[in-house]
Amino acid sequence: MPEILSVKSSAMAKNDLVAAENRAWFRCRGMRALNFISSPGAGKTSLLEAMAARLGRKLGVITGDIQMTFDADRIAKAGAQAVQIETGGSCHLTAEQIRKELLARPWDGVETMVIENIGNLICPSTYELGEFFKVALLSVTEGDEKPAKYPALFLRAEAVLLTKIDLLPHVNFDVARAERDCLKLNADAKLLHLSCKTGQGLDAWMDWLSKRPV
């Protein structure tokens, strides 16, 4: 195996081991744990604010960003328990970073833990963090060809949230095409339409989430 591939493969194997530990940690506490993945600006933080307004401190959020703590501040202000990881420059979170945050505070009363990954449709898709399932967010301003272009994410996402659906009249986005491509990659994907601006779809999302077995 070429040296670079072998180093990468060994780093991923180590990541997967730590992810398994994180998964055991979540399971032991009966927490539902999910991983939000999307482009930058697809609305992960806005959705987490809306969820925090409903779940309060039952929602835990570990949010990753290159730098700045804007996201955790917004989510904590909305009522959830939130912490920010500043990665410096890495393009995805790692299981080790998550483990450190899980052990660093009590997370008392958290029932749902959302890991808000770095805004990136590529690198976070293949790094397990210990979550039980992945959720992809795709804003209708990004283009309906994204599921076909970024299969690594959309074949792994158990739910796909089409966000900023209120902007649909102003953009050229073929919902049927995007959804058809999602289902080609994962026939069981749950597809939902969301707008954090109007509140459309929030009830359906919270309902699906609360019923998803952990």
Place this chain on the structure above:
Amino acid sequence: MPEILSVKSSAMAKNDLVAAENRAWFRCRGMRALNFISSPGAGKTSLLEAMAARLGRKLGVITGDIQMTFDADRIAKAGAQAVQIETGGSCHLTAEQIRKELLARPWDGVETMVIENIGNLICPSTYELGEFFKVALLSVTEGDEKPAKYPALFLRAEAVLLTKIDLLPHVNFDVARAERDCLKLNADAKLLHLSCKTGQGLDAWMDWLSKRPV
């Protein structure tokens, strides 16, 4: 130096050497060469279509994507010379990939070569491809905090194009904040407002581009 860092550093050193060769190739042919970097769906391909309609075969485009050739097809249909690199899963283009494409065809008559990088605000920022300068595209639907969050790109971009400016009335985007943060990172950055839908700003962009010395 830890093994993974040393391998990464040696891979980047090799990339920089090939980038220098590409730069010499562009210079020898008197081509202006630039690197478009943005999130997925910020409008790189739409802008290249608009540029192709004006420049025709004087515009060359090497476009990268995880898979699919939608982008190159759209740009070629609009009149430019375009080729697609399907990276399989990599999150940025490399100088070696660009070199192969430069040598694989004549590129006769091309005066401006745009490398359309993989949609990603992080990984492409630090990989030189041989371009003379980088251009960041930021759509107003993505959020005004992006320059502060992704400094690696915005400190290197010689021009920042705020795209989809026609959607400004429908989103919560503080143009002054985004631009202030861009200028904090790079006081010389050229800031432009663009809408490929209405055509706003296209003349100013083409004018700036044609005058930028190579």
